[in-house]
Amino acid sequence: MSPQSLQIRRVAGALGAEILGVDLSQDQSDETIAAIRSAFVEHQVIFFRDQSLSPERQVAFGRRFGPLNIHPYVAGMAAHPEVMEIIKEPEDKLNFGGGWHSDMSFLQHPSIGSILYAVETPTFGGDTLFASQAAAFEALTPGLQATLERLNAVHSAGREYSAKGHSAQKRKSMSVVEAEGAVGEFVHPVVKVHPETGRKALYVNPAFTMRFDGWSKKESRPLLDFLFEHCRYEGFTCRFPWRPGSVAMWDNRSVWHFALNDYPGQRRHMRRVTVDETPAAARVAAE
Template sequence: MSEPTLKIRKAAGALGAEISGVDLSKELSDETIAAIRAAFVEHQVVFFRDQALSPERQVAFGRRFGPLNIHPYVSGMAGHPEVMEIVKEPEDRLNFGGGWHSDMSFLEHPSIGSILYGVEIPEWGGDTLFASQAAAYEALTPGMQATLEGLNAVHTASREYSSRGASAQKRKSMSVVEAEGAVGEFIHPVVKVHPETGRKALYVNPAFTVRFEGWSKRESRPLLEFLFDHCRYEAFTCRFSWAKGSVAMWDNRSVWHFALNDYPGQRRHMRRVTVDEVPAEARAAAE
């Protein structure tokens, strides 16, 4: 069987590319997976059209990039705990993911990336915005870059998944539990060096970053608010318009995303798998 010829077309200046010429439901060769990963790393978010992915095939594709995450607060699909079904029913007011964020930074070892598949798409609306945090870092002055490189930030799920958090709000077709008690706080550098490219990116998160290490929330607020505003600047973004069978795969190490909630009275059904980071000590042991 001949190898598929991937065609890669840039989607915007800062990030994003559409890949065609591959069927993700098939068992792909190591060479094809390597080519997809290279495009993913280079462009930070990649898109595929006209795919037909069963939950099993989406899981199989995701596992080619690393172990899959089981979300601690959102129930997975029956029989496939790694698959998160993200559904907004016509009567739901809030969508899931409706604010700028990166996935899973509240974990000790955050995710590498997420793979989202469009099952049912509204007639209009429901696009997803993406923002390059590498471009955001590179646009800062050298003085601000030097200041931030000496900082770490505290990430936690306690706010977003509390009773008042947007992610924990009730939705008809999703089962989300509140983060009660001590859910943990984890420290990550504010400037993250991408392990595969060496490119630096900002790593703060409006959903999960609560303060800088060693700073109070009050002291942290002005600088965090500056960064949250800076990081979503239009020149750092691209926008993806979904269709049934579309796939988006983004790098949580250097990308924010925002699911627009602009399709009232319509249903939107997506399936997501998230690829976990393998801790350095585990990689060393495997080698």
């Protein structure tokens, strides 16, 4: 497969593109991977249709972009711990990934991106929304942009994976452990500069951002609430309707996502691998 055979079609103004002409189950040349990565960086979330990915092939594809994460709270597949199976059975009430968020910001070195593959989808519903945090930053006034660029924020898994957290709730076909005790707090810039494009994006997260560094939770709440509302404005978003064999790959450094839970009594089965940010890349991004 040559990069020239790839077709890239934008799906929305703020972010998102569908890539045609590639079979992800096959080994890809360095040139093709570079072309996919370029589209990923430019469009922030990219989509593929009609793929047939075994867990082994999904892992192999993900590793072309960096080391893969093993989730600290959600058990992966026994033979492939890097592969998280995200399953909502017909009797489950809560889905996994509901609510706006970006993945893994509660780590010292957050993830670069996530690659989600649809194994089984409901007959209706179950779409995923994506929101560009680069577009969200660029829509702010210069004064607020300058203020936010001077701030850092504290991220932690403690709330989302506590006993009452959305992600920690019991689901029939997923094994999730609660975050107990000191799960760690990590400080990240409120405005993240993309290491490959230099484009600035807001990096706050309704699921994992606890407060601004050096501020109390009470002091932080009004500004965080404003940002959380601003960041999900419809004009910053795109929507992806799933069907079996679909793949979405999004940039956690500049994208929020929201898995809709609008398919009661139906099964939805997805597999996710997450590409970690390396310490070296983190240092470059911080400079």
